[in-house]
Amino acid sequence: MSEHSSPAAAQGGGTTALRAPQGAVAAIATDGLSKRYRGGQLAVDGLDLRVPQGSVFGFLGPNGSGKTTTIRMLLGLISPTAGGARLFDEPVDAAHVGTLTRVGALIEGPAHYPYLTGRANLARYDAADRTAEPATRSVRIDRALEQVGLANAAEKKAKAYSLGMKQRLGLASALLQPRDLLILDEPTNGLDPQGMREIRTLITSLAAQGTTIFLSSHLLDEIEQVCTDVAIMSRGRLVTQGSVAELREGLKARLAVTTPDTAEAAAVLKEQGGQDVRVDGERVDCDAAAGLGPETVCAALVGAGVRVRAFGVERPSLEDAFVALTGEGFDVAE
Amino acid sequence: MSQSSAAAAVSTAGEARPAASAARRGFANPRGSLLANELATMFRRNRNLVLLAALALIPVALGVALKVTTRHHGQGAGGFLAQVSNNGLFLVFAALSLTLPIFLPMALGVVAGDSISGEAAQGTLRYLLVAPAGRVRLLAVKAVSLVVFCLVATAVVAGAALLTGLALFPVGPVTLLSGDSIGMGAALVKALWITLLVAASLLGLAAVGLFFSTLTDTPIAAMAVATGVTIMCGILQAIPQLASIQPWLYTYQWSSYADLLRDPVYLANIERNLLIQLGYVAVFGSAAWARLSTRDVTS
Numbered sequence: 001m002s003e004h005s006s007p008a009a010a011q012g013g014g015t016t017a018l019r020a021p022q023g024a025v026a027a028i029a030t031d032g033l034s035k036r037y038r039g040g041q042l043a044v045d046g047l048d049l050r051v052p053q054g055s056v057f058g059f060l061g062p063n064g065s066g067k068t069t070t071i072r073m074l075l076g077l078i079s080p081t082a083g084g085a086r087l088f089d090e091p092v093d094a095a096h097v098g099t100l101t102r103v104g105a106l107i108e109g110p111a112h113y114p115y116l117t118g119r120a121n122l123a124r125y126d127a128a129d130r131t132a133e134p135a136t137r138s139v140r141i142d143r144a145l146e147q148v149g150l151a152n153a154a155e156k157k158a159k160a161y162s163l164g165m166k167q168r169l170g171l172a173s174a175l176l177q178p179r180d181l182l183i184l185d186e187p188t189n190g191l192d193p194q195g196m197r198e199i200r201t202l203i204t205s206l207a208a209q210g211t212t213i214f215l216s217s218h219l220l221d222e223i224e225q226v227c228t229d230v231a232i233m234s235r236g237r238l239v240t241q242g243s244v245a246e247l248r249e250g251l252k253a254r255l256a257v258t259t260p261d262t263a264e265a266a267a268v269l270k271e272q273g274g275q276d277v278r279v280d281g282e283r284v285d286c287d288a289a290a291g292l293g294p295e296t297v298c299a300a301l302v303g304a305g306v307r308v309r310a311f312g313v314e315r316p317s318l319e320d321a322f323v324a325l326t327g328e329g330f331d332v333a334e
Numbered sequence: 335m336s337q338s339s340a341a342a343a344v345s346t347a348g349e350a351r352p353a354a355s356a357a358r359r360g361f362a363n364p365r366g367s368l369l370a371n372e373l374a375t376m377f378r379r380n381r382n383l384v385l386l387a388a389l390a391l392i393p394v395a396l397g398v399a400l401k402v403t404t405r406h407h408g409q410g411a412g413g414f415l416a417q418v419s420n421n422g423l424f425l426v427f428a429a430l431s432l433t434l435p436i437f438l439p440m441a442l443g444v445v446a447g448d449s450i451s452g453e454a455a456q457g458t459l460r461y462l463l464v465a466p467a468g469r470v471r472l473l474a475v476k477a478v479s480l481v482v483f484c485l486v487a488t489a490v491v492a493g494a495a496l497l498t499g500l501a502l503f504p505v506g507p508v509t510l511l512s513g514d515s516i517g518m519g520a521a522l523v524k525a526l527w528i529t530l531l532v533a534a535s536l537l538g539l540a541a542v543g544l545f546f547s548t549l550t551d552t553p554i555a556a557m558a559v560a561t562g563v564t565i566m567c568g569i570l571q572a573i574p575q576l577a578s579i580q581p582w583l584y585t586y587q588w589s590s591y592a593d594l595l596r597d598p599v600y601l602a603n604i605e606r607n608l609l610i611q612l613g614y615v616a617v618f619g620s621a622a623w624a625r626l627s628t629r630d631v632t633s
Binding site: 101130 | 367371380463464465466467468471472628632
C-alpha cells in the first residue's frame with residue numbers, strides 16, 4: 001500500500017519544473033528521457049514531454065521514431081539510460097509502479113491468453129492490479145466489454161477473436177477501472193472504418209469525462225480529428241509539442257486556384273499582391289495573406305477571363321506541419 | 335489506510351479528477367487474488383492438463399504391465415517393482431521411483447520454463463506489469479504456482495498409482511526395506527510423506543526453470559534448458575571421475591525418499607536432499623528476481 005500513497009508528499013513539494021503551465025500537475029512529465037539500446041542505437045534522445053491533465057495528447061511520428069520505446073519507459077517496462085518519467089508527479093520505473101493503477105494502457109497492440117475467454121482474460125488483468133476490488137470485478141468487466149462493443153463475444157476464447165476484436169479487448173482491459181490517464185498506442189490498428197469511428201467516439205467521450213488521453217499514432221488524420229495537443233517525434237527526438245492550433249499557426253494558409261489558364265492566373269495573383277506565387281500543373285497558389293480577400297481575388301480572376309475550376313483557401317494540415325518541422329516525409333525512419 | 339485517505343484528500347484539491355482512483359487505493363485486496371487466478375489459469379490450460387493426464391497414465395500402464403506379466407516375474411526382479419504383485423501399495427513407490435528421474439522433471443521443465451517466457455512471448459507480460467502486478471509479486475506468484483504444480487504432479491502420479499494398485503493387486507501389511515512390517519494405515523501415511531518428499535525434490539529444478547524463463551522471450555528455449563538440465567545432471571552423476579561435483583547436483587539425493595521405508599527412518603540423505611533443493615531455490619530464485627526486476631520488457 002505504501003507505494004500508492006505518495007502523491008500527497010509529491011504534490012506538496014514537487015519541483016516546479018515538472019508542472020504544467022497552468023499550475024496543475026502534468027499527467028505525464030519527462031525530463032531528458034533517453035534510451036540507448038545495447039546495440040548502441042539511441043532510440044529516444046533527451047525527451048522533455050509535458051502532457052497537461054485533461055488533454056487529448058497526440059504523440060505523432062513515423063514508425064521507428066521512438067514512440068513505443070517512450071511509452072514503454074513511461075510505463076516502467078524499460079529503464080531509461082538517462083532522464084526519467086513522472087506520471088502525476090510520481091516517478092515510474094521497474095520498482096515504482098503504484099501510479100500505474102491510475103493508468104490504462106494499450107501498448108504495441110493487444111495481447112491475450114488465447115486459451116481463455118475474453119472475460120477470463122480481463123479477469124486475469126484485473127486480478128493483477130492489487131488495488132482492483134474483486135467484489136466489483138464482474139460488474140466492471142461487463143461494463144468495459146459493453147464500452148468497446150464486445151458484450152456478445154465475452155464467452156468466446158480469445159483465439160477465436162478477429163484482429164479488430166482483439167484490439168477492442170485490449171481497450172477493454174485499459175478501461176477496467178476509471179482511469180485518470182489512458183496511454184493508447186495505435187488504438188485503431190486492425191479496425192475497420194466503422195470500428196475506428198467507434199473507438200474515436202469512445203476516446204472523445206472518455207476525454208469529455210476528464211480522462212487525459214495520450215494517443216500515439218502514425219495516422220495524422222486520427223490525431224487531427226481527436227487531439228487537442230500534439231507532440232511530434234522524429235528519429236528519437238521531440239521536434240515540437242503544443243496545441244494543435246498553435247502548431248498550425250506556424251504555417252501559412254494558401255490561396256489556391258485550379259485553372260487551365262495558369263499564366264494568366266499567376267499574373268492576376270501577383271497583381272493582387274499575392275506572395276510566393278507557385279504554379280503546379282493546373283494549380284496556382286500563393287500565401288493567403290490577411291490583405292488578400294478571397295472574394296476580391298476570385299472576382300479579379302474571373303474579370304481577367306481566367307477559367308476558374310476550383311478556388312479556395314487551404315488550411316495547412318498536420319502533415320504539412322510535420323513536413324515543415326522535420327523537413328522529411330512521413331515514412332519509416334531508417 | 336489513513337495514509338491513503340490523506341492522499342485522496344490532497345489530490346482532490348490539486349488535480350482535475352483523481353478522486354475516484356485515489357479512493358480506490360484504499361481498498362483492501364486479498365493478496366492471493368493474482369495467485370488464485372494464476373492457479374486457475376494453470377489448471378485450465380489444456381497443455382498442462384495433458385501433461386498431468388500423461389503422468390497419471392504412467393502408473394496405470396505400469397500396473398497393467400505388471401499384472402499381465404506377473405507370472406514371469408520371479409524373485410530376481412529387485413526394488414519396488416518385484417513387490418507390487420504381492421502388495422498393490424508398492425505401486426505408489428514404484429511409480430514415483432519410475433517418474434522422478436524423467437517424466438516428472440520433464441513436465442515440470444515445460445511448465446517452469448514457460449512461466450515467464452511464455453507470458454513474454456504472448457505479450458501478456460507487459461500488460462500484467464502495467465496492470466500493475468509488480469515484478470516481484472508476479473515472480474512470487476509464478477514461484478508459488480510452480481510449487482503447487484510440483485505437488486499436484488507428484489500427487490497425480492501417487493494417486494493414480496494407489497488407485498491402480500488397489501484395483502489390480504492384493505493389499506496388506508507392508509514389509510519395509512529394513513525388514514519390519516507395518517500396517518496399511520501406517521503405510522499410507524508413509525506414501526503421503528514420500529509423495530511430499532518427491533515433490534520437494536523437484537523444487538530445485540523449478541527454481542532453475544523459473545530463472546531460465548526470465549532470461550528469454552522464447553519459451554521453447556527455456557523449456558528445452560529446463561528439461562535438458564535434468565538429463566545433464568543424470569549424465570554427470572554417471573561419470574565416476576566427476577564425483578567431486580556430484581554432491582552439488584540437485585539430482586544427487588533424489589532417491590533418498592526411499593529411506594522413509596526404513597525403520598527407524600534414516601534421515602541423513604533426506605535432509606541432505608532438502609538442503610540441496612533449498613540451496614537451488616535460494617540461488618536461482620534470487621537470480622530470477624535479479625533478472626526480472628531489472629530487465630527491459632520489450633516483448
